[in-house]
Amino acid sequence: AKQKGNNRFQVYHPSMDIESYKLFTLEQDMRKAIQNDEFFLEYQPRVDTKTGKIVSAEALLRWNHPEWGRVSPLEFIPVAEETGLIINIGEYVIRKVCSQIYSWKERGLSIVPISVNISPLSFLKSCLVSTIKKALDENHLDASFIEIELTESSLISYSENVIAVLKELGEMGVKIALDDFGTGYSSITQLKNYKFDVLKIDKTFIQAMDKNAEDAIITANLIQLAHGLNMKVVAEGVETFEQFYSLRKNDCDQIQGYLFSKPIPPPAFEQKLLIGTLK
Numbered sequence: 001a002k003q004k005g006n007n008r009f010q011v012y013h014p015s016m017d018i019e020s021y022k023l024f025t026l027e028q029d030m031r032k033a034i035q036n037d038e039f040f041l042e043y044q045p046r047v048d049t050k051t052g053k054i055v056s057a058e059a060l061l062r063w064n065h066p067e068w069g070r071v072s073p074l075e076f077i078p079v080a081e082e083t084g085l086i087i088n089i090g091e092y093v094i095r096k097v098c099s100q101i102y103s104w105k106e107r108g109l110s111i112v113p114i115s116v117n118i119s120p121l122s123f124l125k126s127c128l129v130s131t132i133k134k135a136l137d138e139n140h141l142d143a144s145f146i147e148i149e150l151t152e153s154s155l156i157s158y159s160e161n162v163i164a165v166l167k168e169l170g171e172m173g174v175k176i177a178l179d180d181f182g183t184g185y186s187s188i189t190q191l192k193n194y195k196f197d198v199l200k201i202d203k204t205f206i207q208a209m210d211k212n213a214e215d216a217i218i219t220a221n222l223i224q225l226a227h228g229l230n231m232k233v234v235a236e237g238v239e240t241f242e243q244f245y246s247l248r249k250n251d252c253d254q255i256q257g258y259l260f261s262k263p264i265p266p267p268a269f270e271q272k273l274l275i276g277t278l279k
């Protein structure tokens with residue numbers, strides 16, 4: 001039977017329900033995935049609304065499962081958070097991104113800051129600051145090339161500890177973005193807890209903008225609010241020109257979404273960096 005808290009001796013038992021079976025299998029496979037190098041990253045450009053230039057990109061984790069093929073992070077990230085594996089994954093992503101930026105720099109590409117998604121769990125349960133410092137040092141990178149996107153989690157709320165780590169990173173020169181703003185656990189109250197550098201407005205909001213006057217008004221005012229608090233604003237999930245024009249009209253700083261580019265593997269991203277602009 002499954003023994004909680006001791007991962008080495010977990011054995012599947014037929015009485016387990018299908019949900020715990022899935023969880024169990026995913027967890028076992030994820031452990032192997034790190035060792036077997038089945039994870040990789042794609043990069044989605046962030047574009048300056050005024051100039052159309054790529055000013056940043058978000059690193060998004062991909063998993064090529066040996067039997068199932070691609071598994072969506074929407075499926076495996078929640079399991080990784082429940083099992084604590086998200087900490088190993090976070091460290092993997094930070095190391096990978098830093099060595100990727102280094103290799104782009106070496107090859108003479110005009111590099112841009114890359115944002116990485118870090119679970120609040122990593123803020124509490126790991127040496128996040130030293131992991132980031134080490135990865136930056138090893139690749140001779142300035143802290144300004146890394147941005148942390150704080151993903152919301154039902155498991156963890158903002159504690160003093162999380163805020164202390166945020167402050168330490170901020171002092172190092174690492175920018176911090178509040179992800180998925182406007183939905184779920186992310187709320188106005190959080191803007192008081194820490195002075196974020198970037199506010200990412202969630203795609204459900206952006207995509208409702210065309211259809212819904214209220215959403216458009218809320219988005220416009222969110223942008224003003226964020227600017228008033230000295231934050232840059234990124235709109236996520238921009239798919240239509242209508243959304244883009246309306247966001248530009250409302251002074252949104254950056255746009256991320258399928259309209260400009262899906263998340264793409266490094267070689268395709270390098271092509272775009274070479275061209276420099278997407279318009």
Ligand code: C2E
Binds near residue numbers: 059074119151237238
């Ligand atoms: P997220 O951080 O909100 O990332 C944005 C998601 O929106 C990505 O989904 C991206 O592919 C998708 N997206 C971008 N533009 C558009 C658009 O125009 N339309 C639509 N419909 N979708 C768009 P993805 O890659 O499937 O990732 C899902 C979530 O998984 C992420 O949401 C993030 O919460 C989590 N995740 C992904 N990679 C990592 C990671 O390395 N670490 C952690 N902790 N979480 C990750």
Ligand code: CA
Binds near residue numbers: 058117149179
């Ligand atoms: Ca994100």
Ligand code: CA
Binds near residue numbers: 179180200202236
């Ligand atoms: Ca997001």
Ligand code: CA
Binds near residue numbers: 180
């Ligand atoms: Ca999200």
